[in-house]
Amino acid sequence: MEIPKTVKTIAEDIKTMKIRGAGRIARAAAQALKIAAEESPYNTPNEFKDYIKQVAYLLLHTRPTAVSLPNAVRYIIKRFVKELPNFATFNDMREFIITTADNFIKRSEQAVARIGEIGARRIRDGDVLLTHCNSSAAISVILTAFRQGKSIEVYATETRPRFQGHITAKTLGNAGVPVTLICDNAVRYFMNEIDKVIVGADAIAANGAVVNKIGTSVIALSAHEARTRVYVAAESYKFSPETMAGELIPIEERSPSEVINPKKLAEMKNVKVRNPAFDITPPEYIDVIVTEKGIIPPQAAIIILQEEFGWVDISDLLEF
Numbered sequence: 001m002e003i004p005k006t007v008k009t010i011a012e013d014i015k016t017m018k019i020r021g022a023g024r025i026a027r028a029a030a031q032a033l034k035i036a037a038e039e040s041p042y043n044t045p046n047e048f049k050d051y052i053k054q055v056a057y058l059l060l061h062t063r064p065t066a067v068s069l070p071n072a073v074r075y076i077i078k079r080f081v082k083e084l085p086n087f088a089t090f091n092d093m094r095e096f097i098i099t100t101a102d103n104f105i106k107r108s109e110q111a112v113a114r115i116g117e118i119g120a121r122r123i124r125d126g127d128v129l130l131t132h133c134n135s136s137a138a139i140s141v142i143l144t145a146f147r148q149g150k151s152i153e154v155y156a157t158e159t160r161p162r163f164q165g166h167i168t169a170k171t172l173g174n175a176g177v178p179v180t181l182i183c184d185n186a187v188r189y190f191m192n193e194i195d196k197v198i199v200g201a202d203a204i205a206a207n208g209a210v211v212n213k214i215g216t217s218v219i220a221l222s223a224h225e226a227r228t229r230v231y232v233a234a235e236s237y238k239f240s241p242e243t244m245a246g247e248l249i250p251i252e253e254r255s256p257s258e259v260i261n262p263k264k265l266a267e268m269k270n271v272k273v274r275n276p277a278f279d280i281t282p283p284e285y286i287d288v289i290v291t292e293k294g295i296i297p298p299q300a301a302i303i304i305l306q307e308e309f310g311w312v313d314i315s316d317l318l319e320f
Contacts, residue, residue, distance in 0.1 A: 001054045004039040007032045008058070014069070015062040017162065022202045022238055023112060023136045026068035027105050029059045033076050034101035037094045045090050052080070052097065053318055065211060065252040065278050067203035071237040072108075076100045081320045111235040111292035116140030119198070119233050119290040123150055127195040130155045130187070130223075133213035134164035135200020137233035139171060141290065142198060146177050153178045155194065159213055160184055161258045161275065184215050191226040201234035201289075205243040206305055208283030208298025210234075211251070214276050220285035229287045232298075236291050239305045252277045 010032040013019045019028045036055040042048050056073050063069055079100050080093075087093045119141030123129070127145075129152060131138050146152055154172055156179055159165035169181045182190060197219060203211040210216070210232050223230050240249055256265060256273035265273060283298035291304065 001051050002041050003051075003055060003058065004036060004041075006039065007036045007055060010035070011058050011062050014059070020162075020164065021134055021136055022066045022068040022200065023108055023235060025063060025066050026072040026235075026237060027108050029069050029072040030076060030101040030104040030108075032059055033073070034098050037097035037101070040094060043090050045087065045093060048090055048093055049084075049320065052077075053320070056318055063252060064250045065202055067211075067240040067249065068235070068238050071239075071241075072104055074241075075104050075237065077318065077320075084320065108235060108237070111237075112136050112140045114292040115233050115235065115290050116144035118292070118295060119231065120144035120148060120150075122231065122288075122290075122295075123152060123196070125150045126152070128153045128155070128193055130157075130190070130194045130197045130219070130228075131168060132157045132165065132184075132197075132199050132216055132219055133159045134167045134171075135233060137235060137290075138198045138200045139168060141231070141233050142172060142177065143175055146175065153180070155180045155182055155190055157182055157184045157187060157215065157219075159215065164213065187215075187219050188222045188225075191222045191228060194223070194226070194228050197223045197228060197230045199230070199232055201232050201238050202278055203249050204232075204234055204239045204289065204298075204301050205249060205280075206240070206302045207243070208286065208289070208301040210281045210283075210286060210289075210298070211249050211278050212281065214279050217279040217281040217285070220281045224285045230281075230285060232286055232289045234289060234291060236293055236304055236308050239301055239308065241305055244302065244305055249280075251279070 010028050014025055042051045115137045123145035154177055156169040157165045169179045173179045199216055201210045201212050220230050254275045254277050259273050259275050286298045288295050
């Protein structure tokens with residue numbers, strides 16, 4: 001089916017990491033569904049249903065690990081399917097998708113601000129913090145604490161190979177926060193100077209395990225060894241419903257060209273490159289998860305999942 005160019009561009013930008021960060025990816029997916037509804041080339045109910053299904057499939061196949069993306073799609077499609085018997089016209093269906101997408105985007109933005117308020121309560125005046133990658137939720141906690149007048153300092157990892165930590169350092173530094181940028185492999189060297197580690201999450205499993213940017217598990221292990229607390233800041237839509245039924249969260253492996261120039265790699269005999277984008281941090285290395293609903297221990301992740309999603313498989317949901 002014909003899909004608007006703008007929607008295809010958003011999908012490609014998610015896939016190629018022009019749009020990155022779980023929250024931004026989720027909002028982009030919702031925005032793509034909204035644009036799809038606004039610019040639909042189909043104006044009969046049956047054609048529109050099939051069209052929206054195809055757009056959902058396109059978005060779901062962009063990034064396999066960031067559960068925020070399927071949860072954004074799930075949020076909109078689940079409500080759309082529930083209301084199908086009540087739609088009288090194509091315009092009713094179209095407006096429902098648009099309104100529901102707007103609601104998700106607004107809810108997502110409010111969640112980040114709320115996490116900042118809740119998480120900042122755990123930051124003390126004089127704390128030295130460490131963060132990894134570029135998490136809007138983690139940054140919200142840090143900036144909220146700083147704007148409350150707390151004197152804090154932040155160590156930010158570069159986060160190789162895509163250097164998302166440079167974005168974090170720039171964001172915090174421009175806001176006035178003192179930042180020290182360090183290589184990923186220098187984390188253990190500095191860990192004894194750190195009071196708290198604050199990271200985001202791309203996905204959280206039912207057992208409280210956290211999937212986040214590659215290197216997070218090593219940071220958490222170093223923090224555990226140094227008796228430094230680890231906080232995860234994550235919106236509730238980053239919890240993975242599929243893991244309640246034993247499904248594993250797939251770990252995306254990206255192109256070797258992100259790690260090394262292809263020409264240089266071609267000069268190396270018998271060398272291959274693996275480039276996993278994420279790793280899994282066990283719940284025993286995490287002290288608390290800060291959500292917009294409040295602070296929970298990682299072992300309580302199942303409660304959030306049951307309250308937020310119940311059990312709805314995304315592939316079953318698309319059989320409408």
